[in-house]
Amino acid sequence: GGGYMERVPEGVRRVDGNDSAADESGGEEEPLAPHRVDDCREKFFCQKVLHQASAPPAQFGPDAINEEIWRSLELMADNFKSRNGDGQDRFRANRFRKASQTVKNLAAEVTRHNWREKLLSLRQKPPAGQGSVWDAIESWVLTGHWTRLEGQQDDPTLAAVNALMEVWGIGPTTARELVAAGAASVADLVGRESYQGVRLSEEVKKGVRYFSDMKLKIPRDEVGRIRDLVCGLAQQEFGPNVIVEAVGSYRRGKPQSHDVDLLITQREGSSPDSHGLVPKLLQRLRDSGIEVVDLKHPQSETVSGTEVYLGLLRPPPGVGDSSVMRRFDIRAYPIRNYPYALLHMTGSDQFNRSMRLFAKKKGIKLSDNGMRARISDDRRQQNEMPNMTEAKCERDIFDFLKLDYVVRGTRA
Template identity: 30%
Template sequence: MRKNEGTSKSKNPNLRTIEMLGKMAYYYDRIDDRWRTISYRKAITALKRQTDYIATREQAIGIPGIGERLASKVEEIACTNKLRRLESTVTDPNDRILLLFMGIYQVGLPTASRWIAQGHQSLEDLKAKADLTPNQKIGLDHYNDFLSRIPRSEVMAHAEIVRRACSNADAQIQLVVGGSYRRGSADCGDIDLIITKESASLEQIRTILVDTVIPQLFQDGFLQVGLATSRSRSTDRGSKWHGASALPGSQVWRRIDLLFVPWDEFGAALIYFTGNDIFNRSIRLLASRKKMRLNQHGLYGDIMRGEKRERITQGKLLEGRSEERIFDILGVPWRPPEHRIC
């Protein structure tokens, strides 16, 4: 719940270490190694708060959030100005190909590893020889589009087109741009649009979007393809539509997610879809320690758990509509989205 104040280039003496650990975190994120990604990002956050230069393993391991292995890497960077593991991600052929293949939409570590084992070494190999799903073919055709960062101004331009289409269908629909955009990032990986309507249910919102807004956006030439749609309330109560869009006159496709949220769950959904992921994990853990449960649908109280912390009761809804009220019930200071960077 600490306020994020970024990294001052003029004050923080550990910028080189932070930079190199950040590249490793990006590598592990790309190969979908969730736990190593989180570990590196926790260490980076801890180093950002240091006012002294951290040069030894002993110094690093004394900082909360930095474990033994990462402490050794901090010392290696301080002593050599290099990190052998980071260099290997560039020089090792399998690492390079793995990153290349995992840059394709809907390709994870198992699929990329299987393609390498089959002897594929390039995107051209995959186009010519691999058995690709329809979405993987789209991801391959628009490889650079989907991987490139989207400038903040372009995210807003996409959002405004969807906002106008929603308003034309129903003037009461509200739209908020989520993800890193809402946290104030200068660019984004994709476009997350959180859509709700006052006093409306999920089914009402979804009907307006799926039956009216989305077909119109396809007709207008803005939406290019639908990549995935979630309609089952039993498996995904928030419901989503995943696809790609392009601005008028542009050949560049961008990944866009339309997230349908019932009005009564809007505040909890804003927290969930704003992130970042470590902030969300932290606030959910805080709720758990207070015998509550927080997810994208709301904050619940009177949660009973067993010996291994398995949930015994679902609990009762305390708040879902208001972000501020959820923070208040948890007893922590309100943090605006731009401070939720861990």
């Protein structure tokens, strides 16, 4: 449909601060002249947050449709992810999920009368065959029906696939195989090595075993105590130059977290830099009597020097709730990449996507391992490029990109 279109200054190509599917899927476009991107920076979410405070739905009036829209878009994203039919569904899921987050984080009240103006950033032409978020919303406003959800709400197969995909290690393909074999819920998989001929991987068996624990959110003070525990053991193992930071939603000041995300590095002059930090730290935890379950063994990247570990940890008495296992991730980076890793791991996802898109418009590849001239889609070749600036802190990255600094608590 038509509607209000935001005016763009003459001579400046339209720049939208919300990621398009092409940006997410690696599609390339010519970078704009840096001054043109700078002129439009206020359109990007990573700068909009400086000028708006998040308002919970309860503060909106009775005519607000914010929650109805973002919840419906989120459900559509889940259904696209579960269906995974034609290879494009992953991109459809990304598109609708990002749109859902945009509406959810919107401070302005959206109504049936002003939605075209308030949700203008969602009015993007999708890649061929991927479907339009804007059209889906417009159809609902006009008819009262979410066409894409018609018949799906009561589809037991889709409901079962969605339920099984909440288990760690189960993706769309495995979920559909299990449902085809007769599984309808997580309870059907408890204590099994396989289900009706469908073998359960070690990852899936752990996901089933600890399913209830992983669904629980972790209170902020418990995340802090787990961080302090790990930091103390890391200093015993590596000395006082080790840095352990709790990141993610905890660093953004949220009262609860889904997991404990820890970022580790060592100050310059320490040895080792990052290689080998994670396995030694995990062994120190186990030697201290702390129960740790591996979901993904430590993996290293040779070029970037990064180590990644995903697991579960049972907090000792006095640290947290010892009756449950907590999701627990560790990422170790060389000190030279630490500011970039800190920015990336603090989030939020929408903030990161917006900031990376802003950099991309300038021909820059911003990642958790640095900031480099965008020359290739090959990740290894790209990471071998020298950093464009040696950032000492997060603010240096904002300054280089000519973005106003955003304190971590307002990154949504």
